[in-house]
Amino acid sequence: QKEVEQDPGPLSVPEGAIVSLNCTYSNSAFQYFMWYRQYSRKGPELLMYTYSSGNKEDGRFTAQVDKSSKYISLFIRDSQPSDSATYLCAMKRGSNYKLTFGKGTLLTVNP
């Protein structure tokens, strides 16, 4: 079983839709959870960072962590064509540990 599982998609939605992206993980030692956004032919950029279980909101984006189920989600409200990108979940055990990435989900938001 891989440490981090992420559905690669692709996911195609109409503009304005609510998007839900998900990752599951098997290592209960993971404490820090991130979502990166990667536009085509660009490097990943940090979108959201969470530590504890629960929700964290930033504008149209909400990151959710459920440590008991080993499940994290990213919700995008009122999705825009500019949100079209690959979204990668990432997690780590502590400040001195390496990141473990999911394989990424390709999202297309159609105008």
Add this chain to the structure above:
Amino acid sequence: NAGVTQTPKFQVLKTGQSMTLQCAQDMNHNSMYWYRQDPGMGLRLIYYSASEGTTDKGEVPNGYNVSRLNKREFSLRLESAAPSQTSVYFCASTGQALEETQYFGPGTRLLVL
């Protein structure tokens, strides 16, 4: 403040040729990383350097070597390129704060013929 920079942006090599990918960061970060990204495989860690003077193997180190030249620079060398090393290579760096995460460069696209 340029963040993480990588050179070259794109390179074509013939099998057996060697080359060095350069990475530099201006954020005074201690840790630096090299990843490769392939379709369907996600980001895979090649080598990392937790601090100046140290390097360690990641998930896929075979065929690569690294040098942490100083705190700012971390290079990746392919001694004898193979077609299986055709990929997009990303360099990343991170600081020491508890909630610090990784910042990525723009990538180097490498094609080995």
